[in-house]
Amino acid sequence: TQLLEQSPQFLSIQEGENLTVYCNSSSVFSSLQWYRQEPGEGPVLLVTVVTGGEVKKLKRLTFQFGDARKDSSLHITAAQPGDTGLYLCAGVKLAGGGSNYKLTFGKGTLLTVNP
Amino acid sequence: GAGVSxxxxxxxxxxxxxxxxxxxxxxxxxxxxxxxxxxxxxxEFLIYFQGTGAADDSGLPNDRFFAVRPEGSVSTLKIQRTERGDSAVYLCASSLARAGPYNEQFFGPGTRLTVL
Known part of the structure; x- marks a missing residue:
């Protein structure tokens, strides 16, 4: 069961446009992570947000964690073809007897940036 | 350095x-x-090892799935009596011992399993 809802599921835009993808949940997480996955590869961590209301910037990418630590957004400015990929959010929560910070992934947003 | 393979x-x-x-x-x-x-x-999470022991196997879908890590390094995921519904990409990830909300996991490229 996926506890994280990502939207939109698919997004196709032109180079230079801005975009925002959303990650929503009814659960509170210790932190939230954003990953990018390319075909035939595993997900690669982009950022971890921990504090409610936190904003982190990574070049043209801006990540925000909701005040209640249940939701997050990823904003990309002036998208480029190299940004094409599957963007996954993952909620991090302590589980498994207290030693496992388990990741629960959303379904992802498949972004295509056309030149 | 070498990543997860x-x-x-x-x-x-x-x-x-x-x-x-x-x-x-x-x-x-x-x-x-x-x-x-x-x-x-x-x-979707299947199983987590800390060293040689499975600390959390709550994600294994049924008893046809089993995983081992006998020396605390290489791990093998074993699937018996495969079914078509088992077709998927199986990803492995590793991380340093310290637990915490940052918990950075490094993923391998995956094994694409197709059951005919």
Whole structure:
């Protein structure tokens, strides 16, 4: 069961446009992570947000964690073809007897940036 | 340095057969995770090892799935009596021992399993 809802599921835009993808949940997480996955590869961590209301910037990418630590957004400015990929959010929560910070992934947003 | 490696990259098998999928974690990483990613879905947690022991196997879907990590490094995911619904990409990840909300996991490229 996926506890994280990502939207939109698919997004196709032109180079230079801005975009925002959303990650929503009814659960509170210790932190939230954003990953990018390319075909035939595993997900690669982009950022971890921990504090409610936190904003982190990574070049043209801006990540925000909701005040209640249940939701997050990823904003990309002036998208480029190299940004094409599957963007996954993952909620991090302590589980498994207290030693496992388990990741629960959303379904992802498949972004295509056309030149 | 070397990342997480998984072999084989692709595995095609017939329904009812047994398969083994291998994961070599990053050297020095004591935590190891297995995930399954079906088409159009995000990765779903299967099992977590801390050292040699399975600390959390709550994600294994049924008793046909089993994983071992006998020396605390390489891990093998074993699937008995495979079913067509087992077809997916199986991802392995590793991380350093310290627990915490940052918990950075490093993923391998996955093994694509196809059950005919």
């Amino acid at each position: 998984q072999t084989p990259s692709n595995k095609v098998t017939e329904k009812g057969k047994y398969v083994e999928l291998r994961c070599d974690p990053i050297s020095g990483h004591t935590a190891l995770y297995w995930y399954r990613q079906s088409l159009g879905q995000g990765p």
